[in-house]
Amino acid sequence: MSTSALGPVARFRMFRIPMHVVTDTAIAQEMLVDKKESFKKTRELSVYLQPLLGNGLLAAEGAIHQRHRKLLAPAFTPKRVSSYGDLMVEETIRQLGRWTPGRRVDLVEEMTTLTLTIVGRALFGRGMREEAEQIAQAFTEAMRAMMKRITGLIQAPYSFPLPAHQQMRQAVATLDAVVQRIITQRRAEGVDHGDVLSMLLLSRDEVDGTGLSDKEVRDEVITLLAGHEATASALSWTWYELGRHPDVVAKLTAEVDAVIGDRAVTVADLPRLPYTLSVVEEAMRLHPPVYALAREASEDVEVGGHRFGTRSTIFINTYGIHRRADYYPDPLAFKPEHMTPEAKKARPRYAYLPFGDGPRVCIGAHFALLELQLALATLVQRASVKVDPGERTTDPLMTLRLRGTLPATVGPRRASAGHA
Numbered sequence: 001m002s003t004s005a006l007g008p009v010a011r012f013r014m015f016r017i018p019m020h021v022v023t024d025t026a027i028a029q030e031m032l033v034d035k036k037e038s039f040k041k042t043r044e045l046s047v048y049l050q051p052l053l054g055n056g057l058l059a060a061e062g063a064i065h066q067r068h069r070k071l072l073a074p075a076f077t078p079k080r081v082s083s084y085g086d087l088m089v090e091e092t093i094r095q096l097g098r099w100t101p102g103r104r105v106d107l108v109e110e111m112t113t114l115t116l117t118i119v120g121r122a123l124f125g126r127g128m129r130e131e132a133e134q135i136a137q138a139f140t141e142a143m144r145a146m147m148k149r150i151t152g153l154i155q156a157p158y159s160f161p162l163p164a165h166q167q168m169r170q171a172v173a174t175l176d177a178v179v180q181r182i183i184t185q186r187r188a189e190g191v192d193h194g195d196v197l198s199m200l201l202l203s204r205d206e207v208d209g210t211g212l213s214d215k216e217v218r219d220e221v222i223t224l225l226a227g228h229e230a231t232a233s234a235l236s237w238t239w240y241e242l243g244r245h246p247d248v249v250a251k252l253t254a255e256v257d258a259v260i261g262d263r264a265v266t267v268a269d270l271p272r273l274p275y276t277l278s279v280v281e282e283a284m285r286l287h288p289p290v291y292a293l294a295r296e297a298s299e300d301v302e303v304g305g306h307r308f309g310t311r312s313t314i315f316i317n318t319y320g321i322h323r324r325a326d327y328y329p330d331p332l333a334f335k336p337e338h339m340t341p342e343a344k345k346a347r348p349r350y351a352y353l354p355f356g357d358g359p360r361v362c363i364g365a366h367f368a369l370l371e372l373q374l375a376l377a378t379l380v381q382r383a384s385v386k387v388d389p390g391e392r393t394t395d396p397l398m399t400l401r402l403r404g405t406l407p408a409t410v411g412p413r414r415a416s417a418g419h420a
């Protein structure tokens with residue numbers, strides 16, 4: 001659907017609660033940045049996601065959010081993130097090594113294992129390849145349970161014995177077991193590995209000198225691991241679009257071949273791969289992994305001539321903004337040309353919001369963008385991937401997933417740079 005006709009603010013009621021859907025870039029900017037003090041994350045987010053994310057960065061508010069954001073920020077500076085580049089490429093090559101030429105793979109599963117392995121190794125010093133399937137499955141189960149609770153007719157706490165609540169408890173128990181094992185092992189070692197896990201375990205409060213409890217560390221680890229989901233979703237949708245656009249594949253491959261040739265791609269190559277960047281950015285425009293930003297007004301506030309009462313719920317409609325015909329000519333078509341520097345300059349900054357903005361902007365944005373480019377360049381350089389064409393629908397959980405599987409036939413592209 002093209003969404004220019006939605007209007008800047010659409011209103012509806014869910015269970016008699018007024019909701020607002022914002023598809024206007026100026027209002028989005030005011031909410032996220034200029035009047036950020038008047039908005040916080042919705043209470044529902046912390047209620048529905050509490051068992052999974054606890055008080056991790058995504059759900060935390062106020063002083064805890066500020067303290068933990070400051071604590072984690074050094075791990076996500078562009079310089080630090082660039083240092084993860086080589087392992088991102090290494091893990092992509094390792095993933096390719098598991099593909100038997102001529103066999104079919106499910107790209108959704110492959111991209112999920114890849115992104116989980118990369119985030120695990122970069123931030124927690126463990127690839128988690130062996131546990132990848134179990135972890136990914138547990139995240140999926142937790143998301144499905146959460147959606148059932150949000151849309152269910154019975155609004156009861158997770159302690160209430162309903163099948164969806166049991167599903168959430170089981171998923172969380174699986175993740176807790178994996179994460180607690182890692183924390184216990186690291187605390188016992190007592191060594192600074194220089195990664196995010198060590199940062200969390202060794203941090204001390206500036207005022208009272210206390211460290212984080214296992215529960216606080218667990219919440220941040222699971223929140224950061226959850227970032228793999230959005231990255232896998234972006235890569236899956238990228239493959240889906242490439243499967244439908246052989247002309248884009250040809251252009252992408254030509255760029256990678258000309259700039260990289262047979263050697264492994266590095267972070268230093270990325271400025272010379274502008275089309276690769278446009279491809280992943282355009283995939284996230286049409287299929288934004290985080291398709292809406294949910295906020296609650298913490299006071300009566302007027303934005304862009306619209307009044308939002310205290311505690312009203314507002315969704316910034318990223319999906320709709322990304323499909324506005326006034327900003328994107330041919331908005332429903334997959335066209336990397338929508339993402340050239342000239343095209344970006346010609347539209348408002350808030351017409352593209354895959355990572356949000358303001359104080360709650362994605363802390364992993366730079367990490368994810370780097371990973372998407374390096375993984376895609378490595379895959380097209382070394383593998384021939386024939387995606388089964390056809391329409392796919394979306395599976396809107398916490399991220400906008402591609403429903404079901406994305407089968408593809410894979411093989412090596414070139415002898416010298418073939419599978420690892």
Ligand code: HEM
Nearest residue numbers: 057058227230231234289290354355356360362363364368
């Ligand atoms: C393509 C991949 C990704 C997309 C599209 C994405 C998108 C987003 C968006 C839109 C938000 C803001 C939500 C809001 O304002 O309500 C967010 C927050 C967050 N993201 Fe990501 N994300 C991605 C990857 C990652 C990765 C890889 C990590 C961690 C390694 C990560 C960690 C986080 C955290 C911790 C927050 C909460 C930040 C805060 O509230 O201070 N994300 N993400």
